Amino acid sequence: MSYRVTISDGGNELVTGADTYQLEGPLTTFFSTDAGRRVVDSWSVRLASFRTVDVVRIRRVDEDGVRAA
Secondary structure, three states: OEEEEEEOOOOEEEEEOOOEEEEEOOEEEEEEOOOOOOOOOOOOEEEEEEEHHHEEEEEEEOOOOOEOO
């Protein structure tokens, strides 16, 4: 799964391989988890972090890049 993150400066970032995301203080962090899990735990891998105040939109996208429903 992937997420497209729109930043306040108009930029877009694609975070591939992320299963979920959560707020960590002032950051929104994207994680890869074990297959079939959406729980962030000690086995999760941090993939990317963005300052939450800079995040305008987060959209989940399918592997082919099409926005998921």
